[in-house]
Amino acid sequence: MLTALVAVGTVTLHVIGVASHRSYLQYWGIDAGVFPRSTDLVLINGYYGLVNQSALAFVGILANFGLWAAAAVGVALYLFILLSPWDAGSGAVETWLAGRAAWVRRLARYLAGTLLVAVITPVMLVAWTAVMIVPDAVGAASGRAHAEREAVEFTKGCEKSKYMCVELKKDGQAFASGFVLDGSPSYIAIFDAQLKRARVIPREAVELISGRAPVLPDSIAP
Incomplete structure (x- = not known):
């Protein structure tokens, strides 16, 4: 868990730093690509790719919610059939069919479980995407605030600004x-x-x- 937290924290810091640097230069109308930073671009690109794909998955589920629910019912029926006894020679089938209330309850449990997962998945995608967006938003806000503070001083000119020309x-x-x-x-x-x-x-x-x-x-x- 500690190793995972360190890894996640490292990526988060990289994302905040890159977003802050990009936002700062964009404020001045400068292409951030001209001033690259030494960071692991694969991790950064993977971060943005994960956010984008999570958002697209959520939109896709909402756009096809009927199919999503039908798929959940199909998975429930598949599990119900897969875990039911089919050996006619053992007498298990007759016992299983005779206890109608038991298999109806079991089918209901499978349906409830898969439908619950189908409902929770979009919610988790929204929560996951929101959490992943936070580092980028924090970095962008930090970079812009930094640029705005400097702009106030820069417009004073070289003689009056507290920054060195x-x-x-x-x-x-x-x-x-x-x-x-x-x-x-x-x-x-x-x-x-x-x-x-x-x-x-x-x-x-x-x-x-x-x-x-x-x-x-x-x-x-x-």
Whole structure:
């Protein structure tokens, strides 16, 4: 059980992290695929696939509930016949047929059991899907809230914002300044302080210069 909980928790954390990262970049209008994160994509894709298939299964059951109920009755009859005695030479059949009340009760139990499973299954699918959606919703809400808090500061400009600006240079010439949103080995995303919009810039031969000197503690300040 502990191993299972660790495994589920790991996947949940991955999902929240990926959803938060995607939502954060989407807020700025940036393709999250340009800035990949080192995570197990197979587990993440499996998570979303499981959620989608659970939702589709629930919709399919609702759309064909008559067939679903008929299938449950068919399973009940199959179990009833499968577990009934059919050896005519043993006398068990005559005994079984003579006790009509007993086999009627047994058939009723099979019908009640399979119909109960048929009713519970859609409910379980809804509950399962709802639980699986929670990590994605939490991550998305977290990423968007983070972006909104930063947007308030970024729009103040490099001088008034509590966040540090960077200046981008290429061949010694400054061509942009703003706040770093994300980065990868190939690209860097910034919120351009002049354009008031997000930009994705190739990293090749681009120099990043901090817009402020670090604030040193009084004990070591020159």
